[in-house]
Amino acid sequence: MKKIIGSTVVSQLQIPQKARIQVTSNLTELPPVLSWFEHFNHYPINQETWMQCQLALAEGFTNAVRHAHRGQPPTLPIEIEVSLSDKALEIRIWDCGPAFDFETMLKNLPPLKEGDAEGGRGLPLLKKISSRLSYDRYQDDRNASPEGFRNCLLIVKNYGNHL
Structure with a gap:
């Protein structure tokens, strides 16, 4: 079930833009999420940057479903917020999973190789x-999380030099 929160239809040249969508914790929600994200596919974002942002959104959403919400009811919400400015695109993916040490996890990642x-x-x-x-x-002031906290994955992609 998709729920668009505070989304506004804007012309392609209006910057900044911001929209939110809330979906259930189910991988079947990925195509509708990517379809919703298409509203941000326009100037000033070039095609290579757009594809990277699309991949980042898909990876972040998939990780929230598979890892953060593992063992939780599929009705647990995932909220996605996208902000577009003339310099960057920001994606926030909110989940209700347990805490974990993200910085340590990032530091211990093996290098990404072709063909992995x-x-x-x-x-x-x-x-x-x-x-x-x-x-x-963060403390969950919306009471969406059973633990009273939510996590936010923030992905920022700068592209200001492409203008």
């Missing part, structure tokens, strides 16, 4: 694609 197997590539890909990557825990 499918599994275990999410974080190395996100690190390679993003200009800035973080994962932080």
